[in-house]
Amino acid sequence: MPPFSRRDFLSSSAGLSAAAFAAADLRVAAAQHAARAAAASTIAPTTGPTPPWSVGPFDDLRQWIAELERRGLVLRVRDVDQDAYEGTALMYRLIDRFGMYFAPTLVMENVKIDGVWHKGPIITNHFGHWDTECLSFGLEPIPGDHVATYYKALGRVDEFLKRGQGGAFPTAAFTEVARDAAPCKQVVVSGDAIDLRQFAFIQSNPADSTRYVNTGSVFTHDRELGKNFGTYRCEIKGPRLLGVNPEEGQGAWQAFMKARERGDKSVKVSIALGQDPVTWVVSSSKLNRAKADELEVVSAIRGKALKVVRSETNDHLVPANSEMIIEGEVPLDQPMLSEGPFGEMYGYMGGKKSANFWMNVTMITHRHSPWIVNQFTGVTRGFPTAPLEQIALVSLKRFMPNVKMLHTPVEATGLCFVSFKKQKPGEALEIGKRIAQIIGIAKIIVMVDDDVEVLDRTQVMHALGARWQPQPATAIIPEMRGMALDPSLIKRPMTSKIVIDATRQLPEEGGPKTYQALNRAELERLAPEAFNKVTALWSKWVGKYRPPGV
Numbered sequence: 001m002p003p004f005s006r007r008d009f010l011s012s013s014a015g016l017s018a019a020a021f022a023a024a025d026l027r028v029a030a031a032q033h034a035a036r037a038a039a040a041s042t043i044a045p046t047t048g049p050t051p052p053w054s055v056g057p058f059d060d061l062r063q064w065i066a067e068l069e070r071r072g073l074v075l076r077v078r079d080v081d082q083d084a085y086e087g088t089a090l091m092y093r094l095i096d097r098f099g100m101y102f103a104p105t106l107v108m109e110n111v112k113i114d115g116v117w118h119k120g121p122i123i124t125n126h127f128g129h130w131d132t133e134c135l136s137f138g139l140e141p142i143p144g145d146h147v148a149t150y151y152k153a154l155g156r157v158d159e160f161l162k163r164g165q166g167g168a169f170p171t172a173a174f175t176e177v178a179r180d181a182a183p184c185k186q187v188v189v190s191g192d193a194i195d196l197r198q199f200a201f202i203q204s205n206p207a208d209s210t211r212y213v214n215t216g217s218v219f220t221h222d223r224e225l226g227k228n229f230g231t232y233r234c235e236i237k238g239p240r241l242l243g244v245n246p247e248e249g250q251g252a253w254q255a256f257m258k259a260r261e262r263g264d265k266s267v268k269v270s271i272a273l274g275q276d277p278v279t280w281v282v283s284s285s286k287l288n289r290a291k292a293d294e295l296e297v298v299s300a301i302r303g304k305a306l307k308v309v310r311s312e313t314n315d316h317l318v319p320a321n322s323e324m325i326i327e328g329e330v331p332l333d334q335p336m337l338s339e340g341p342f343g344e345m346y347g348y349m350g351g352k353k354s355a356n357f358w359m360n361v362t363m364i365t366h367r368h369s370p371w372i373v374n375q376f377t378g379v380t381r382g383f384p385t386a387p388l389e390q391i392a393l394v395s396l397k398r399f400m401p402n403v404k405m406l407h408t409p410v411e412a413t414g415l416c417f418v419s420f421k422k423q424k425p426g427e428a429l430e431i432g433k434r435i436a437q438i439i440g441i442a443k444i445i446v447m448v449d450d451d452v453e454v455l456d457r458t459q460v461m462h463a464l465g466a467r468w469q470p471q472p473a474t475a476i477i478p479e480m481r482g483m484a485l486d487p488s489l490i491k492r493p494m495t496s497k498i499v500i501d502a503t504r505q506l507p508e509e510g511g512p513k514t515y516q517a518l519n520r521a522e523l524e525r526l527a528p529e530a531f532n533k534v535t536a537l538w539s540k541w542v543g544k545y546r547p548p549g550v
Helices: 006-010 018-026 029-040 061-070 086-098 146-163 251-262 277-285 294-302 386-399 427-438 457-467 519-526 530-541
Strands: 074-081 105-113 116-124 187-190 217-222 226-231 234-238 241-244 266-273 307-310 317-319 324-331 337-339 353-366 403-407 415-420 444-449 474-481 494-501
Touching: 061 074, 061 105, 074 086, 086 105, 086 116, 146 294, 146 386, 217 251, 217 277, 217 317, 226 251, 226 277, 226 294, 241 324, 251 266, 251 353, 266 317, 277 294, 277 386, 294 317, 386 403, 386 427, 415 427, 427 444, 427 474, 427 494, 444 457, 519 530
Parallel strands: 074 105, 415 444, 444 494
Antiparallel strands: 105 116, 187 353, 217 226, 217 266, 234 241, 241 353, 266 324, 307 317, 324 353, 337 353, 403 415, 474 494
16 A cells, blocks of 8 residues: 555545455454454464564664555655644644554654754654554554454464563574664764754643653663663753653663662663664563563564664663664762653643753764654554553463453553453452552553453443443552552552452342343344355445545
């Protein structure tokens, strides 16, 4: 497919194919399970080397965007006035129109920032679409079936966990290359020539404090804690001054605090920007549970050694095919600086912080005409969620084997949907309370029967409306550790939580003696060929019809 044009996406006819709508409309429970079983069967056995990718692996951001564009998942716009916040408004409109899981990757070719036109591209939402869940791990998505696509990605993650040890991802060697073989070293800027503001970093929201670098992988190395890289927002405070904002408990925060406790005066860091897709997934998802070198985790997932290069002013090894590397020092013997406000993941403005780590930038290396990635935090889906959800699911099943599936919707942070096979009265609330303890971000835990697909919001809402009795199938937890960025908190990071038992209530739980059958289930049982016949006649009866607004 050709890339979507501005007209395509802003008209009422673009986005999803008629075949996709037909598949979604006609999919029944049996077909869903069959598709997922078929997808899982494509995964290789757990012994031996990582199976080769059917797509990729992608060596850099540019290959990744080219692949998305080849699949028709990219919208390019030429001139965007970000001083008028056109890029932000356009991304909101795309999410409004297509939803968080189907909106395109947005490539802005020229962007006006602080009165100056910058040649881009600036890229955003490069992992928004459902299909990127599979593509990130080298798998072909299931055409027209995002649910089966997601389960296929979960199966791939599960294979990696089985190849690792103790529920961790496996590792494989990376390859260090010379600086003249590293695209991120094509241009070297040092000293007074450094000016972060000359690059196309934008201010995403007029309520943000300023422009931000918000998609970098921040590399740290502590002699006690080991190596780490993670993604944290970085406020541009001046030409050579950059905020570094790890939240309490995150990898960089632990490294900075440990160094400060030892009396170290500073910590050297490198920030990689415009990373290859797997490095971005690892940086954003916290997949490393065994203190392994995360660059080796990237190599193992890729099934191909990641090329790395040594930084100019420190010993950090960084992905050689990155678009840009920012190097510097975080002082620990000087006062911290204020930071923010900044629009955060809940879709609400994060308040101004009085004390924040910051770094003196000592070197910038980059490709010729570097590509810049911006995350409209709280607007778009930032990274694939299959890795984190599969890790959580595997962990839960060790002591709750009847749990089937867990899903935390990105567009509704704080919600957690869990399907399981109920075996005794009161079990849903019992399991839900344990999940509330384990998963900090889960504030509203909705427990459903194993016949409910938790990836289907309609099915979950239907179960909530038809199977839940607020009394007695509800448990409120007055205080428990939550997510510090939750705008509703008063005593951070503590929150109250609720567990909702939206399963069919057993008689012992106060439910009816007999639960009525679902209408659709009865249709499938008593007229099993009806859906197949409609599928065969779909083109004749429906053709290219599409309701207004779809």
